[in-house]
Amino acid sequence: MAGQPNTRLADLFGLAGWSKGELARLVNRKAAAMGHPQLATDTSRVRRWIDMGEIPRDPVPRVLAALFTERLGRVVTIEDLGLVRRGRAGKRQGGGSAEHPDSVPWTPEQTAAVLTEFTGMDLMLNRRGLVGAGAALAAGSALSSAMHDWLHTDPTLKTDAPDTDRPLHADSAGFDRYDAAPIGSQEIEELERSVQVFRAWDAARGGGLQRKAVVGQLNEVGGMLAYRHPPHIQRRLWGVAANLAVLAGWMSHDVGLEPTAQKYFIIAAHAAREGGDRPRAGEALSRAARQMVHLGRPDDALELMELAQSSSGDRLQPRTKAMFHTIEAWAQASMGRGQAMRRTLGQAEELFVSDKGDGEPLDWMQTFKDEDLYGMQALAYRTLAEHDPSAAVHAQYYAEKALALRNDGRERSRIFDHLSMASACFIADDPEQADRYARLALMAMGSNSSRRTWDRLRQMYRLTAAYASYPQISELREEIRLALPKSKGGIGGTAPA
Numbered sequence: 001m002a003g004q005p006n007t008r009l010a011d012l013f014g015l016a017g018w019s020k021g022e023l024a025r026l027v028n029r030k031a032a033a034m035g036h037p038q039l040a041t042d043t044s045r046v047r048r049w050i051d052m053g054e055i056p057r058d059p060v061p062r063v064l065a066a067l068f069t070e071r072l073g074r075v076v077t078i079e080d081l082g083l084v085r086r087g088r089a090g091k092r093q094g095g096g097s098a099e100h101p102d103s104v105p106w107t108p109e110q111t112a113a114v115l116t117e118f119t120g121m122d123l124m125l126n127r128r129g130l131v132g133a134g135a136a137l138a139a140g141s142a143l144s145s146a147m148h149d150w151l152h153t154d155p156t157l158k159t160d161a162p163d164t165d166r167p168l169h170a171d172s173a174g175f176d177r178y179d180a181a182p183i184g185s186q187e188i189e190e191l192e193r194s195v196q197v198f199r200a201w202d203a204a205r206g207g208g209l210q211r212k213a214v215v216g217q218l219n220e221v222g223g224m225l226a227y228r229h230p231p232h233i234q235r236r237l238w239g240v241a242a243n244l245a246v247l248a249g250w251m252s253h254d255v256g257l258e259p260t261a262q263k264y265f266i267i268a269a270h271a272a273r274e275g276g277d278r279p280r281a282g283e284a285l286s287r288a289a290r291q292m293v294h295l296g297r298p299d300d301a302l303e304l305m306e307l308a309q310s311s312s313g314d315r316l317q318p319r320t321k322a323m324f325h326t327i328e329a330w331a332q333a334s335m336g337r338g339q340a341m342r343r344t345l346g347q348a349e350e351l352f353v354s355d356k357g358d359g360e361p362l363d364w365m366q367t368f369k370d371e372d373l374y375g376m377q378a379l380a381y382r383t384l385a386e387h388d389p390s391a392a393v394h395a396q397y398y399a400e401k402a403l404a405l406r407n408d409g410r411e412r413s414r415i416f417d418h419l420s421m422a423s424a425c426f427i428a429d430d431p432e433q434a435d436r437y438a439r440l441a442l443m444a445m446g447s448n449s450s451r452r453t454w455d456r457l458r459q460m461y462r463l464t465a466a467y468a469s470y471p472q473i474s475e476l477r478e479e480i481r482l483a484l485p486k487s488k489g490g491i492g493g494t495a496p497a
Contacts, residue, residue, distance in 0.1 A: 006053045008082035009064075013050060016071045020046040023067075031063045039063075055083050065121060075121040075260055079114065111270040115241060116222030118263060119248075122215050137262050140292060140300030143285075144307040151273060151281060151311035182227045188236045191221065195243045196363070203367065203410040207251030208449030214251060218244040238275030242268045243364060246284050253291050254412075256451045262288055279320055282312035283364060289327050294452065298331035305331065322351035323368045326376035333380040336387035345377055371405035374398045375413060378420040385427045395424035412450050415441050419456045426463035434463075435472050442483060454485060 013023070021043045031039040036059050048054040055061070061083040068076035078084055106114060194217060201210050221241045229237060249264030265288040272280035285308040292301035305328045309321070325348035332341040352373050381395035399421035406414045418441035425434035438460060445453050461480050467473040 004053045005051055006049060006082045008080065010050050012068055012072070012076060012081060016068060018071075020050070026067055027060065027063050030067055031059060034059065034063060034066070036063075049083075053082075065117075066124065069121050069124060073125070074257075075118055075125060075263070077114070077117050077121060079117075106270055108274050111267065111274060112222055112225040115225070115245070115267050115271070116219060118267065119215050119219035119222060122248075122260065123212065123219060137259055137292075137295070137297075140289070140297070140303035143266070143288070144303045147269070148307060148311070151269070151278070151307065182229055183224055183233065183237070185233065188233060188240065191217070191240045192236070192243075192363075195240060195247065198244075198247055199367075200409070202247060202251055202254070203412060206412055206448045206450030206453070207254030208451075211248065211251040211255065214244055214248045218248055235275045238271050239277060239280070242272035242275060242277065242280050242284065245271055246280075246287060246364070249284075250287060253287075253294075254450045254452055258291065258295065261291055265291070278311060278313040279316050279362070280364065282308040282316065282324070283320065285311075286324055286327055289331070293327070293331045293334055294455070296334070298334040301331040302328065317362065317365070318351040318355035319368060320362070320365055322348040322355070322373065323365070323376075325351065326373065326380065329380045330376065330383060333384040333387075336384070338384050338388050338391065341380055341384055345380060348373065348377075367410070369405070371402045372413070374402035374405070375417050375420070378402055378417060378424070382420045382424050382427075385424060389427050392424040392427040395420055396428065399424065411444055412448055412453060415444050415448060415450075415453045416456060418444075419453070419460050423460045423463055426460070426467070431467045431470055431473055435476055438464075438476055438480075442479065445483070451485075457484070 016023075018026070024041045024043050024046050027041045027046075028039055031037070031041075039060070041056075041060070045054075045056070049056060056064075061078045061081065064081055064083065065076055065078050068081065198210055198214050198217070218241065221237065221244060224237055225234075225241065228234065245264045245268035249261045249268060252258075252261035252264060265284050268284035268287075269281040272278070272284060285304050289301040289304035289308065292298065292304065305324060309316075309324050312320070325344050329341045329344040329348065332344060352370075375398070378395050378397075378399035381391045381398060385392040385395055399417050402417045403414065403421070406417065418437045422434045422437035422441065425431070425437065441453070441457065445457070457480065461477065464473050464477050464480075468477060
């Protein structure tokens with residue numbers, strides 16, 4: 001609000017390390033490069049933006065977003081800078097206020113605008129070869145509190161729903177936005193097929209190689225959502241956006257772009273809910289929960305899983321519920337809660353076998369098969385074994401069952417199973433077997449772009465220290481040291497389970 005400091009802009013300005021005069025000069029230079037040579041910003045204007053909360057007119061917010069994105073090496077949007085204009089103040093459905101425009105949840109217009117802008121900035125980073133994750137992840141409790149009521153309501157019952165007879169008026173803030181046009185069933189089918197292709201590639205080779213293509217496709221879909229199509233087309237288009245956003249988030253997580261990944265998961269939840277697919281929204285949040293466990297924040301993961309399960313509605317199929325329980329069990333295992341973990345995994349098994357395939361098949365659940373259930377059970381027990389070594393034998397059992405069924409080209413999952421087995425063997429005092437499975441994982445990792453596999457390898461490497469005097473294990477340790485990507489700080493860059 002004008003007259004009050006823009007703390008969001010001030011915080012990012014401090015991180016960037018510019019002076020106000022330097023930022024003014026950069027704005028003029030960047031604006032000219034973007035086709036606005038008439039812009040003449042000075043130090044006093046920058047001071048008013050930061051200290052008085054004044055919101056500059058277009059194109060300045062877009063110029064600032066581009067400058068901060070390049071400077072910080074991560075996506076910075078107009079909303080991140082606190083520079084979004086609102087027609088009126090006051091409360092918004094689901095909480096938040098005009099003074100905090102980036103608070104979730106968003107309206108459909110905001111979802112389309114945020115999706116387009118965020119993907120455009122992400123693509124700009126890709127072109128310049130910049131990577132980074134300087135932003136902090138939002139806490140699971142904060143996301144749950146902001147989104148709880150909104151996810152539990154039916155979007156078609158909103159009293160302030162937009163008029164379906166006119167296009168959405170999404171802000172044209174995105175970069176690389178093409179001239180969108182209405183689409184039909186054939187285009188939707190092509191987009192849905194592209195999701196399947198991207199999903200298969202990610203499972204086989206990791207998220208790094210195709211992430212840019214997925215983000216680009218999602219950016220195009222954001223442009224399509226600027227039009228109001230017939231309801232059945234619009235619903236499917238929101239579904240495509242949700243699927244692509246989940247995939248973009250998962251790929252970002254896979255290569256270590258954690259704040260970017262979380263943003264995509266939130267976008268996916270919004271898109272799925274706007275398309276009337278509450279189970280898909282819940283699944284997007286479950287991905288954010290898995291991310292939290294991987295980063296050593298299981299309490300946040302449990303908060304997100306509670307929201308994912310409660311907000312998915314009565315359309316949640318038993319197999320999806322089973323998958324949700326495996327994530328919850330992994331979080332419990334990482335906290336050393338063995339009894340709770342076993343109970344939760346038992347519920348997952350019961351739900352999985354009870355799924356008779358009676359409901360409409362979900363394309364995004366087709367890859368959660370028997371081997372995936374076993375793989376998650378192995379991971380949970382392997383994680384618990386760090387607290388209770390007796391759990392290692394159960395991790396071995398489930399990892400072996402998962403590996404016996406891995407025959408569909410999802411190489412990343414096979415690597416994870418090998419590493420779960422190797423880690424469990426080390427904890428169970430079976431270094432010979434551990435060495436065999438560790439080498440199988442190491443052989444496959446060279447052709448995979450998943451940073452998460454290297455994170456898990458580092459976890460396993462810690463366990464080799466107790467057997468460093470064994471010639472075979474000493475050789476393995478040296479091979480791992482040579483293979484680990486140098487950019488992650490070598491062996492020292494360990495990640496939590």
